[in-house]
Amino acid sequence: KAGVTQTPRYLIKTRGQQVTLSCSPISGHRSVSWYQQTPGQGLQFLFEYFSETQRNKGNFPGRFSGRQFSNSRSEMNVSTLELGDSALYLCASSSGQPAYEQYFGPGTRLTVT
């Protein structure tokens, strides 16, 4: 089975711009979660989509949004970028059941200048 893929792997954006990140989960997985990883804050949960519906949401401002398509692929959008949004954004897919582990993609490294 192919793993979780994320595109692009690296991005450099200017403050005030917006960005869209993409994630393709493992075939058959219906849950896609997004995390922001920074050295200071660790791994922070952004949101989770299950069967095209947002099922859980973390404590991030409304500038962070996402969606999931019928083929389970997911996109995450960040509008009006701030310097503090520079981070590694990780996507994780799973079956969506609590006892099952998540499979992470390699991440998208976003740098905001």
Added chain:
Amino acid sequence: AQSVAQPEDQVNVAEGNPLTVKCTYSVSGNPYLFWYVQYPNRGLQFLLKYITGDNLVKGSYGFEAEFNKSQTSFHLKKPSALVSDSALYFCAVRDETGGSYIPTFGRGTSLIVHP
């Protein structure tokens, strides 16, 4: 609410020696516990999990973890460390009855294995 603590930011061990990376958790109901490893510039990789049953769980790359309900701990162990085990390790917990499908992750422990 669910939470997890990894009390050590960094663990240093000599190659060939046993290693332990500590994790304690707090949940209202029964816990589902996970360990993940992250190598530089990579995503997290699943190592092992405890759902129910035997308290000693074996996982990938020779790692194992012991679930201790009375101490609410789930420490990661390996009998003989390798330099290639050097990485960032994350413990995660889900509450079986909490209604949330999202795990809570610890802040991570950097394991450094010296040759």
